[in-house]
Amino acid sequence: MIAGFAVAIVQVLVVGVGAPLLVGVLRTLKARLVGRRGPSPWQPYADLRKLLAKEVVISPTTSWVFRATPYVLVATMLVTALIVPVAVASPPLAFAGNIILLMYIFMLGTFFLALAGLDAGSAFGGMGSSREVAVAALAEPTIIVAVFALALRAGTIDLGRVVEHFGREPWLAANPAHLLAFAAFFIVMLAETGRLPVDNPATHLELTMIHEAMVLEYSGRYLALVEWAGAMKLFLFMTLLANLFFPWGLTGPAGSAPVLLALLALAAKLAVLTSVVAVLETMVAKLRLFRVPELLAGSFALACLSLMAVILVR
Amino acid sequence: MDRLAYGLAALAGIGATALGGYGMFGGVWTLRLAWLVPLGGLELTLDPLGGFFLALIGFTLVPASIYAMGSSGGERRDRFAYLVFVLSMCLVPLASNTMTFAITWELMSLASYFLVLHDRESKESIHAGWVYAVMTHAGLACLLAGMLLLGAWTGSPRFEDWRAAAPALSGTARDVAFVLLVLGFAGKAGVIPLHVWLPLAHPAAPSHVSALMSGVMIKMGVYGILRASLDWLGAGPAWWGVAVLLAGAASSVIGVLYALVDHDLKRLLAFHSIENIGIILLGIGSAMLYQQAGLEALALLGLAAALYHTVNHAAFKALLFLGAGAVVHATGTRNMEEMGGLIKRMPWTAVCFLVGSAAIAALPPLNGFVSEWLTFLVLFQNTRLDAPGLSLVFTLGIASLALTSGLAMACFVKAFGITFLALPRSDAAARAHEVPPTMRVAMAALAASCVALGVGPTLVVPALGSIAASVLGVTPPATVGDWLTLRVSGTFASLSTLAIAIALGLALLLPLVALPLVGASRRTRGYETWGCGRIVQTARMEYTATAFANPFKRVFDFFYRPAKRLDIEFHPESRFFVERIEYENPARSIFDDWLYRPALDLLRAGARAARTLQSGSANLYLAYILAALLLMLVLA
Numbered sequence: 049m050i051a052g053f054a055v056a057i058v059q060v061l062v063v064g065v066g067a068p069l070l071v072g073v074l075r076t077l078k079a080r081l082v083g084r085r086g087p088s089p090w091q092p093y094a095d096l097r098k099l100l101a102k103e104v105v106i107s108p109t110t111s112w113v114f115r116a117t118p119y120v121l122v123a124t125m126l127v128t129a130l131i132v133p134v135a136v137a138s139p140p141l142a143f144a145g146n147i148i149l150l151m152y153i154f155m156l157g158t159f160f161l162a163l164a165g166l167d168a169g170s171a172f173g174g175m176g177s178s179r180e181v182a183v184a185a186l187a188e189p190t191i192i193v194a195v196f197a198l199a200l201r202a203g204t205i206d207l208g209r210v211v212e213h214f215g216r217e218p219w220l221a222a223n224p225a226h227l228l229a230f231a232a233f234f235i236v237m238l239a240e241t242g243r244l245p246v247d248n249p250a251t252h253l254e255l256t257m258i259h260e261a262m263v264l265e266y267s268g269r270y271l272a273l274v275e276w277a278g279a280m281k282l283f284l285f286m287t288l289l290a291n292l293f294f295p296w297g298l299t300g301p302a303g304s305a306p307v308l309l310a311l312l313a314l315a316a317k318l319a320v321l322t323s324v325v326a327v328l329e330t331m332v333a334k335l336r337l338f339r340v341p342e343l344l345a346g347s348f349a350l351a352c353l354s355l356m357a358v359i360l361v362r
Numbered sequence: 363m364d365r366l367a368y369g370l371a372a373l374a375g376i377g378a379t380a381l382g383g384y385g386m387f388g389g390v391w392t393l394r395l396a397w398l399v400p401l402g403g404l405e406l407t408l409d410p411l412g413g414f415f416l417a418l419i420g421f422t423l424v425p426a427s428i429y430a431m432g433s434s435g436g437e438r439r440d441r442f443a444y445l446v447f448v449l450s451m452c453l454v455p456l457a458s459n460t461m462t463f464a465i466t467w468e469l470m471s472l473a474s475y476f477l478v479l480h481d482r483e484s485k486e487s488i489h490a491g492w493v494y495a496v497m498t499h500a501g502l503a504c505l506l507a508g509m510l511l512l513g514a515w516t517g518s519p520r521f522e523d524w525r526a527a528a529p530a531l532s533g534t535a536r537d538v539a540f541v542l543l544v545l546g547f548a549g550k551a552g553v554i555p556l557h558v559w560l561p562l563a564h565p566a567a568p569s570h571v572s573a574l575m576s577g578v579m580i581k582m583g584v585y586g587i588l589r590a591s592l593d594w595l596g597a598g599p600a601w602w603g604v605a606v607l608l609a610g611a612a613s614s615v616i617g618v619l620y621a622l623v624d625h626d627l628k629r630l631l632a633f634h635s636i637e638n639i640g641i642i643l644l645g646i647g648s649a650m651l652y653q654q655a656g657l658e659a660l661a662l663l664g665l666a667a668a669l670y671h672t673v674n675h676a677a678f679k680a681l682l683f684l685g686a687g688a689v690v691h692a693t694g695t696r697n698m699e700e701m702g703g704l705i706k707r708m709p710w711t712a713v714c715f716l717v718g719s720a721a722i723a724a725l726p727p728l729n730g731f732v733s734e735w736l737t738f739l740v741l742f743q744n745t746r747l748d749a750p751g752l753s754l755v756f757t758l759g760i761a762s763l764a765l766t767s768g769l770a771m772a773c774f775v776k777a778f779g780i781t782f783l784a785l786p787r788s789d790a791a792a793r794a795h796e797v798p799p800t801m802r803v804a805m806a807a808l809a810a811s812c813v814a815l816g817v818g819p820t821l822v823v824p825a826l827g828s829i830a831a832s833v834l835g836v837t838p839p840a841t842v843g844d845w846l847t848l849r850v851s852g853t854f855a856s857l858s859t860l861a862i863a864i865a866l867g868l869a870l871l872l873p874l875v876a877l878p879l880v881g882a883s884r885r886t887r888g889y890e891t892w893g894c895g896r897i898v899q900t901a902r903m904e905y906t907a908t909a910f911a912n913p914f915k916r917v918f919d920f921f922y923r924p925a926k927r928l929d930i931e932f933h934p935e936s937r938f939f940v941e942r943i944e945y946e947n948p949a950r951s952i953f954d955d956w957l958y959r960p961a962l963d964l965l966r967a968g969a970r971a972a973r974t975l976q977s978g979s980a981n982l983y984l985a986y987i988l989a990a991l992l993l994m995l996v997l998a
Contacts, residue, residue, distance in 0.1 A: 100877070100880060100881065100882040100883065101881070101882070101883050102883060103883055103885035103886065103887055104883075104885065104886040104887070105886075105887050105888075105889045106886055106887070106888055106889070107888070107889065107890055107891040108888045108890065109784060109785055109890070109891055109899065111705040111706060111712075111782075111783060112705075113705065113716075113783060118873075119870050119873055119874070120870065122869070122872075122873050123866050123869035123870040123872070123873075124866070124869075126865075126869040126872065127862065127865045127866055127869050130865060141861060141862075141865060143847055143856055143858060143861075144847065144856075144857065144858035144859075144861035144862050144865070145857065145858075145862060146855050146856070146857065148735055148738055149726055149731075149735065149857060149862070152724060152725060152726050152731055152735075152767075153726055153862075155723075155724075155725060155767075155768075155771055156720070156725045156726060158771070159720065159723060159725055159771055159774075159775060162775040162779070163775055163778060163779050163783065166775070166779035166780070166783045166784055166904075166905065166910075167779070167783045167784060168784070168891045169702075169783075169784035169785045169891055169899065169901070169903070169904045170891045170892065170893060170899075170903065170904075171903055171904065171905055173905070174779075174904060174905020174909065174910060175905060175909075177775060177779065177905070177910070178905065178909065178910040178911075178912070178913055179913060181771060181772035181775050182772065182913040182914060182917065184768060184771070184772070185765070185768030185769045185771060185772045185914075186765075186768065186917070187768070188764045188765060188767060188768030189761045189762075189764040189765045189768070191764070192738070192760060192761070192763075192764035193757070193760060193761055193764070196742055196757070196760055199742055199854075200742075200745055203853075203854070204853050204854050204855065205739070205742070205854065205855045206853065206854075206855060206856060209853060264892065265891060265892065268883060268885075268886075269877060269882045269883065272882070273873060337913070338913075338916055338917070341917045348761075352757070352761075355757060359745065359750060359753055
């Protein structure tokens with residue numbers, strides 16, 4: 049029980065505190081790749097502190113949905129932080145959830161954020177909401193089919209057991225089904241967290257933005273919460289990708305030494321993934337909005353191929 | 363008079379729930395009145411499956427009737443039709459021979475026809491009533507044909523005898539009976555492509571009737587499909603299950619695609635009924651396939667998932683229709699483009715509608731999520747069938763269920779966001795007011811049941827499991843987890859929506875406590891929405907429902923085949939000044955264009971050809987009679 053609480057607190061702290069750093073590192077890396085010095089990796093913390101100190105400017109058009117949304121977003125991320133295997137394979141709340149639940153909790157956050165985008169009555173917010181839910185809806189089949197491919201191989205959809213199963217599989221990284229599912233999930237991660245080539249997190253150009261258009265009306269502490277939740281979503285998705293597909297260093301029993309080891313391994317895996325995303329974001333341009341479905345269809349095809357590979361190999 | 367009729371209906375609902383609950387948990391009750399009707403007499407039997415559907419009717423009937431007391435009750439004719447409708451519907455799941463079933467089924471259909479036609483002045487209602495009458499009677503024809511054939515082959519009109527005799531019939535006979543019965547029931551359930559009456563009839567009826575029609579009447583089709591395919595005929599060949607599963611996949615995706623581009627609030631909900639029937643059919647189809655392969659535990663799970671979604675859909679769809687009714691009551695329109703800002707004018711309705719929206723969008727920890735999660739698990743375990751061809755069908759089901767839930771989320775962002783948020787888009791919406799307390803109580807009760815069904819699957823699933831076990835004739839599993847956690851198929855998956863709900867609640871409080879601790883500013887200032895320097899914000903700057911749905915229209919344009927029409931009227935003196943723009947971008951229905959219109963054309967051509975026989979000459983008619991008589995003699 050005590051160990052469970054300790055793990056819960058460790059996981060929430062790692063996700064909550066680590067998320068802005070991940071975003072900062074990503075930004076710094078991107079800046080270096082294009083030859084700029086860029087801000088320090090710690091800049092997101094300074095941004096959050098600045099936002100928290102500022103007053104909130106809120107439109108009288110909005111309702112309680114707009115004010116509740118930042119809290120709902122943060123709550124969904126904190127709850128997923130208790131389910132995703134960050135430091136241990138089966139965190140305290142793992143019994144309550146599984147991969148499907150995880151994706152639907154993210155969808156709960158998207159649902160409220162999209163409503164908040166409509167609430168202020170500006171055309172930008174509505175545009176962002178409409179595009180965000182379109183991307184989220186089209187990404188859904190990929191996620192579920194990829195999850196199905198994983199579940200078939202592991203014989204369960206409980207995250208902890210999936211991670212333990214893959215930890216025992218020796219030639220994991222060379223398994224075609226595994227790599228195809230990883231590729232599918234990676235594309236979905238880019239779409240769900242609003243990265244290039246689906247959405248550009250650095251732009252404020254009306255015609256292209258998705259996520260930023262939705263949160264345009266937020267300011268002060270609300271914006272801080274929304275930004276923090278966004279960073280946590282990126283952190284959680286990357287952790288899920290890292291620990292689900294490459295569960296090395298995570299499978300020991302809960303204790304202070306294995307947890308530390310798992311966190312170090314996670315840091316290394318996240319560093320690799322972050323570099324990949326940074327290189328990718330430097331190399332590709334944003335897709336036209338109506339080309340995004342083609343990308344998502346491609347990721348769906350990858351997920352289906354992975355599934356076929358599993359069924360044929362059995 | 364109003365209150366008396368609806369009070370009676372509510373009492374009937376309580377009685378139905380009690381009797382149904384008694385039947386669900388193994389109670390037995392039979393009533394035979396041989397003298398009342400010919401051909402077998404009136405015969406009612408309560409069994410677990412019938413009890414479940416009876417309880418479901420009662421559970422929806424109570425809030426719908428309480429709601430009806432608050433809204434204007436309509437004419438006397440409507441109240442009478444309402445009572446006949448609900449009472450005959452209560453008898454349908456109890457009927458246990460062909461005659462009783464046909465009478466109660468037809469009474470239910472006719473009474474609902476009169477309710478659809480309650481506004482006799484509007485052309486729209488008349489058209490809706492007409493289509494509904496045609497479709498429901500085409501279905502009845504299939505049903506009667508199937509039932510009479512089955513009765514002739516087994517030598518008895520009683521359902522009980524079918525159960526014993528039908529498995530011994532020849533394969534072809536069973537196939538014919540299956541196709542006829544399932545076609546008839548699928549028409550009532552609104553399965554694609556037999557759904558055409560549903561988006562017309564549901565918006566035309568008063569809202570409490572729409573809630574009942576969508577929440578429970580179409581479930582009578584589901585009830586029939588369950589009876590026909592799993593109970594009366596027993597386990598069938600694999601293609602039965604494949605057909606039901608594919609119909610479910612098609613209905614779910616196509617239903618939600620139509621809902622996305624429809625901006626009539628009640629019609630949108632009607633399209634979502636088609637979608638949810640599809641999800642229920644995914645569970646039933648997989649249960650049929652598993653039962654045929656002898657995988658009892660999985661068949662049980664599939665049926666339990668389907669029944670769970672049946673209850674859930676009744677709860678949230680009734681809630682949404684009542685909410686939509688409240689909105690229509692307050693604004694006088696069903697067009698979402700004329701709504702907006704209602705969350706401030708109708709706060710109670712808004713909260714209830716939000717709960718219903720989140721539930722139908724399958725967001726945890728509400729009820730829609732639990733049953734969709736169960737359906738996913740049932741579909742996931744298809745590899746235990748060891749048939750790669752079937753795996754393909756199941757994968758199609760998985761992908762369509764995933765796409766459906768994503769699109770449903772998008773659709774309810776639109777439905778709630780455009781209707782309730784931002785500035786009102788018309789004077790009527792600006793003048794809207796909250797509805798009377800009886801209507802609010804009804805909605806709040808249904809919203810509470812959505813939450814309860816969401817966090818309490820550990821109580822609901824064992825109960826549904828025992829009903830499913832009685833239908834399939836197997837023993838129910840001893841336990842499915844503890845009070846907190848639902849476990850499915852051993853270690854395959856576990857879920858605790860209660861734990862998630864508690865965790866979400868605590869996590870909501872955390873920032874409220876933590877923000878002051880980290881020294882966050884508490885200052886808040888009101889200022890108008892940013893608008894690129896425009897002077898005044900009006901509702902015309904808001905995103906519309908049409909604009910919201912446009913990305914979907916473009917992505918799925920191969921399905922919608924939108925017909926675009928743009929009319930611009932310029933100022934007579936200069937082309938640079940536009941006086942009026944008319945823009946229309948309606949989606950066309952592939953079912954109307956490719957199925958119903960050709961069928962109707964064929965029918966008309968056939969009728970025209972047959973007209974040559976009717977020359978008006980009495981001598982010729984006498985010759986027909988003579989020829990027919992001779993033919994009969996030769997044949998006999």
